[in-house]
Amino acid sequence: MTDTTAVLPHQTGSLLPGHPTFVNEIVGTLSVHSQYVLHGNLRDEFLVTGEIMPLHRALWSALRPSGFEALITYDQIDGIGVYPPNDPAALQAVERVLGSNVVGRRPSPERLRMHLAKAVGVPEQPPIEAGGSRSAAPVAPVLRPAARVAVVVDHAARLVRAPGQLSEEERDFFLLCQKLASAAKAHTFPSTRQAPLYNPVLWLVDGERDLPAWFTAGVESIRAVAVGLPTLEHRLERARSLMPKFPPSTQDDPVAKTDPVEVFANRTEGMTLQAMRRITLLARDRDLGADRVADAVRIYKLGVDDNPWRRSSVRDQIIKGEQVITERVKGQGQAVAKTLDILKRAALGLSGAQANTSDSRPRGVLFFAGPTGVGKTELAKQVAELLFGDAQAYLRFDMSEFSAEHAADRLTGAPPGYVGFEAGGELTGAVRRQPFQVVLFDEIEKAHPLLLDKFLQILEDGRLTDGQGVTTYFTECVLIFTSNLGIIRTDPKTRERELLVKPGMPYVELEKKVKGAIRDHFTTELGRPELLNRFGDNIVIFDFIDPRTAGGIFGGQLGNVIRKVHAELGVEVELSPAGLQQLQGMCTADPDNGGRGIGNQLESVLINPLARLLFHEDAQPGDRVVITGVQAGDGTAGATLWATVHRGVR
Known part of the structure; x- marks a missing residue:
């Protein structure tokens, strides 16, 4: 068939109206x-x-x-x-x-x-x-x-x-x-x-x-x-021509002021005009009216019909989680409260609502900062369980493994022609397989500065293109970044480490100092204030663990040990009041290392000698171990338990 494009008068060098x-x-x-x-x-x-x-x-x-x-x-x-x-x-x-x-x-x-x-x-x-x-x-x-x-x-x-x-x-x-x-x-x-x-x-x-x-x-x-990809102007023009092909709206909401044409154009930012046509076909196949154009775009992007964020269970989980998380992440009332506020905002789809185009950004972004071992990673796990019902339903990347310049290839895949190109990216591949999940970037300050460009694109555009040219969308993810910035400063000349904040400091003062150090790191050291701006007010500061909180953490971890011994070996473990007091004193003597430090000490002075005792005594199901005292090791020998094994029925 002959092309009938009209021949228009044209002087070479001048712009052609209406052309890309x-x-x-x-x-x-x-x-x-x-x-x-x-x-x-x-x-x-x-x-x-x-x-x-x-x-x-x-x-x-x-x-x-x-x-x-x-x-x-x-x-x-x-x-x-x-x-x-x-x-x-x-x-x-x-x-x-x-x-x-x-x-x-x-x-x-x-x-x-x-x-x-x-x-x-x-x-x-x-x-x-x-x-x-x-x-x-x-x-x-x-x-x-x-x-x-x-x-x-x-x-x-x-x-x-x-x-x-x-x-x-x-x-x-x-x-x-x-x-x-x-x-x-x-x-x-x-x-x-x-x-x-x-x-x-x-x-x-x-x-x-x-x-x-x-x-x-x-x-x-x-x-x-x-x-380039189509501009907003072109997407609006295409949306106007495609909108009549959508099925009739299923809901008549006289209060709604949203123009479906604008929703269609805004939601397809970074997508092609061809994709907009295919989204229209998908909407017709699934009988999604013009009022559900956002759902049609989401299904096309992610390939998933079910939207966990729309479930009533998410709201119920967040309400229930206000108490559960506080019990599991001890001594961090302010951090937990702010995290829950951000999650409520994410569940309602209001993250970044103040921006003109916020639909393409991730559902939620959290930046956890504070001392080591105070519950940052634990709270990330609880967020995953809160939203998706599984504390392990989160994707974790240790940024200390991404300190080299070429490390970005692990996240997004190597470019064509390079080793590992066929494997794809660890981050992009995992998010495509499961679009609804929590993604944790641990110790972000240890990542190579070039890697920050990837984070900037995710935070701003909600998408990332891997080495194979495939686009991954992060619009339904909650991203959590953790950092120890603002806690310890290393002198660049002497290499001596200095605590910038100390236990017992009022929370307001600690929060101010840590946020100031984070601001200096991104603006002065890295020269990337735009990345800090993308985090906005989502920076959550964790406090040091006080003695009372340390005791609560110790009690929870000790309970885990006792339950584990009974579940694996069928052996009951008891501590006398004196033995319990002695053990708690040893494990919580230095709370500066947080809950992880308490756990490490508990492993050293209880779990190791207890395992040695149970092994040599050939403990059997039904046996009962009563611990009356603990003696710390001296460098040549491990800790010792003063304990009695009571044999059960053999």
């Missing part, structure tokens, strides 16, 4: 560039003067008014083609340039290079002779091409196995194409009154690095052009 930016960039520079590398959102649909078109048609609609007679297309599957298809005039123009019986053929790289030379008007170079040298035949002057055409080489990245590891044949092909770019000349044609223009070659690739880096580096005649 990248099209204007090409048309406006045809007098100075002979080749273009188009990369990015190439497989999308494009709005051209209010009409939806694929890429080739969008290019043709812009080039035709400049006097172009056809597009010569090429890819490795279909070979040489003509656009517009089924247009006799276009076919004749291509045959004048390349000769007859060429369309539909799949030429070798050498033959393809010769076709490109004909299209741009550069005389064919003599073929390469045996030994790699060319014959000494004289080179003819540059000729005007037989017709005004552009060559579109689609899937150009598939012409090479790896951009950095070219075979000799691949290297020669691109080197010759680079020479074509420099040798080509701009020409006028008698049939048009246009200024001299090049017959351009347009290479279509997904990523800017998909072709050899040296092919475009420093070559003025080759221009790289990014094809």
Whole structure:
């Protein structure tokens, strides 16, 4: 079918109203560039003067008014083609340039290079002779091409196995194409009154690095052009045309003021126009009315119908969790209260509600800061259990393992051509498999500064594209960052460590100092105030553990030990009042190391000697161990228990 795009009066170099930016960039520079590398959102649909078109048609609609007679297309599957298809005039123009019986053929790289030379008007170079040298035949002057055409080489990245590891044949092909770019000349044609223009070659690739880096580096005649994702203006225009195709709304809410067109455009930020069309089809298949456009977008992004955030159980869990978390995370009343407020906001979908476009951001963001061992990781686990019913339903990354510059590859996957590319990213892969989860980044200050760019993109856009080009959405995740910033400062010269805050300090003063240290770290040391701004008021400060809290933590951990011994061995463990008091005094003598320090001490002075006793006494189910005293080890021997084993029924 012949393309009926109207020929509009056009002066080369001026903007084409209603055309995408990248099209204007090409048309406006045809007098100075002979080749273009188009990369990015190439497989999308494009709005051209209010009409939806694929890429080739969008290019043709812009080039035709400049006097172009056809597009010569090429890819490795279909070979040489003509656009517009089924247009006799276009076919004749291509045959004048390349000769007859060429369309539909799949030429070798050498033959393809010769076709490109004909299209741009550069005389064919003599073929390469045996030994790699060319014959000494004289080179003819540059000729005007037989017709005004552009060559579109689609899937150009598939012409090479790896951009950095070219075979000799691949290297020669691109080197010759680079020479074509420099040798080509701009020409006028008698049939048009246009200024001299090049017959351009347009290479279509997904990523800017998909072709050899040296092919475009420093070559003025080759221009790289990014094809971006649709702007809000284009998404709004597309949403207006698609909204009538949604099923009728299932709810008539006269109070609602939200325009479904705006919701559709805002929710599809970072997505293609083609995706918007597919979302509309999905909504029709599932009978989701215009009032549920947000659900249609979410299902398309995540591939999940069920939305745990909509369950009434989430609200019930948060209400119940106000008491449960306080019991499990002891001595952190202020931190727990603020965390619950942020979770309530997330459950209602109000995180970032003050922003113009907050729909793409994560459901919730928490930044836990404070001394070590005071419950930051434990509270993260409780948040996971609170929201999704499982304390282990969270994804944890220890940022001390990501201190190297290349560490980001572990999170998002290595770029194409690098080792580990096929494996994908640990973070992006896990979130795609389970879009509703808590993601914990432990000790964020230990991550390499370049990794912070990834976090900035997640916090701002709610998405991340991995090394394979697949986009992962974090819009239904709760992200938790933990840090020990503001607690200890290491002198850069002497390497001596100094406590910036101390146990017993009023919470208000501690909070002020820790937040100040965090601000200084991101703004002064890292020079990344924008990342700090994304955390906003979601920074939750944990206090030191006081003696009373330490006693409560000790009691909980001791109970865990006793229950574990009974569950595994069937042995009852009892402590006399004196033994209990002695053990608690030893375990809570230094609460500065937090609950983890108490646990470590309990393991040293109770669990180890208890295990030794049970092992040597060959304790059996029904036995009872009564502990009356504890003696700490002296460096050569471990701790000792004063205990009696009472045999049960054998």
